[in-house]
Amino acid sequence: MAAAPVDSVSEAKASLLNQPRAVWAVFFAGIIAFMGIGLVDPILPxxxxxxxxxxxxxxxxxxSYNAVMAVAMLVTGAISSRIGIKVTxxxxxxxxxxxxxxxxLSNGIWILIGLRGGWGLGNALFVATALTAIVSLSKSGVTKAIILYEAAIGLGISVGPLLGGELGAISWRGPFLGVAALMIVAFIALITLMPKPDSRQAARRSTSLLDPFRAMRHRSLLVFGLTAGMYNFGFFTLMAYAPFVLELDEHGLGYVFLGWGVLLALTSVFMAPKLQQKFGTVKSMSVMLTLFGLVLLAMGVWTSTQWVIIAAVIIAGALLGNNNTLITTAVMNAAPIERSTASAAYSFLRFIGAAIAPYLALKLADWFNPHVPFIVGAAFVLLSVVFILLNRNHVKHVDQVAIGH
Structure with a gap:
């Protein structure tokens, strides 16, 4: 199904919360899946x-988690088009x-790193397909379905650090085992509540492995993907490096990133649609990314001042929540291609930045000083603003699509 303008009138009549049980099953499973992003934050030290x-x-x-996700995103469309959304x-x-x-259950860091890569493979299969599932099963239209998807991301990201902090205070193994147990519950919910694929789904054309690469020929999709790659460099610099400079225990780190995640969830659902309607997608994204870059810069200047880092992490959650919804909605309407293909191509590009940033951030701190990782992260985020503004003419058409009501 090609991306098309959203009928804002019909969406206005449909409530965001008036969804089939299958949508809520995917939503619940999505929360658990996205816990994986923030789960390890409080237990890194x-x-x-x-x-x-x-x-x-x-x-x-x-x-390892993000690198495997980036590559696996390229094959998720081909897999789901052959075995179906539910099975994927x-x-x-x-x-x-x-x-x-x-x-x-592991006992070595390199074994754990490899297992996190495997976790990333599972997340790629789930995350890319969950967006398609929620959009196709939702009764409230594409844009409100995306907001629901982003809400699942926000809740997962916010609950992840809290769960990681509480279970991690008992043992660093607790968060990993906790997610495994919750995934069993999510499996039961999905297998029970999601409908079987209908004959129309079975008759659809199988997605080629080359489709995501062909999708990148669309300048608008490529611009958003590269922008997200640079902005995710800053995002995961904050995620991976901040826990080491905060000097808090598992509980403290869990609460700081809980505040970050709560603001991310609230702004992605309630504030982003209002920003888009009032100022437009590209302008709103540019402002949010500029502010996030400045927050990272402040973290680079006052790295040794604990309360500044805590406040900056939490404030960043609000900026990232807005931007996540804005850019995801823009990508879904950026090019006349299958939304699942657009999501795969875009996710591949954005997770490249997310894979490089964590390791490089800690290396920069070792090579230079504790301030440099945040400053480099800020530079990448601000560069993403310059990049999208230079390509504004190629992406301005997404402002014709309203998100929200």
Missing amino acids: AIGDNLGASRSEVSLLFS LLVGIIVIAIFSGLGG
């Missing part, structure tokens, strides 16, 4: 201490459960 790993080695828990979601959940459970 503890993992290093318990496994005798350096900070840069611990950062690879993010890098279930396979993704099983893979996450297996690798997170094995991670909780």
Whole structure:
């Protein structure tokens, strides 16, 4: 199905909360899946201490996860078009459960890094397909379905650090085993509540492995993907490096990133649509990214002042929540191609930045000083603003599509 303008009148009549049970099953499973992003944040120092790993080695828990996700995103469309959305979601959940459970039982940092990569594979299968599932099953239209998807991301990202902090205070293994158990619950919910694929789904053309690469020929999609890659460099610099400079225990880190995640969830659902309607997608994204770049710059200047870093992390959540919804909605309407293909191409580009940033951030701190990682992250985010403004003529058409009501 090609991307098309949203009928804002019909969406206005449909409530965001008036959804089939299948949508809520995917929503619940999405919350658990996205816990994986922030889950390890509060336990990064503890993992290093318990496994005798350096900070840069611990950062690879993010890098392996995101690198595998980036590559796997290229094949998710081909897989889901052949075995169906429901089966792909279930396979993704099983893979996450297996690798997170094995991670909780592992005894070496490099084994754990490899298992996090396997977790990333499961997440790629689930995440890319979950967006398509929520959009196709939702009764409230594409843009409100995207807001619901972003809400699942926000809740997962916010609950992840809290769960990681609480279980991590008992043992660093707890968060990994906890996610495995929750994924079993999500599996039961999906297999029970999601409908079987109908004959129309079975008759659809199978997606080629080359489709995501062909999608990048669309300048608008390429611009958004590269912008997201640069902005995710800053995003995951904050995620992977901030826990080491905050000097808090597992509980403290969990609460700081809980505040970050709560603001991310609230702004992605309630504030982003209002910004888009009033100022437009590209302008709103540019402002949010500029502010996020300035926040990272402040973290680079006052790295040794704990309360500044805490406040900056939490404030960043609001900026990232807005931008996530704005850019995801823009991507879904950027080019006349299958939304699942657009999502795969875009996700590949954005997770490249997310894979490089964690390891490089800790290395920059070792090579230079504690301030440099945040400053470099800020530079990438501000560069993304310059890039999207230089390509404004190629993406301005997305402002014709309203998100929200």
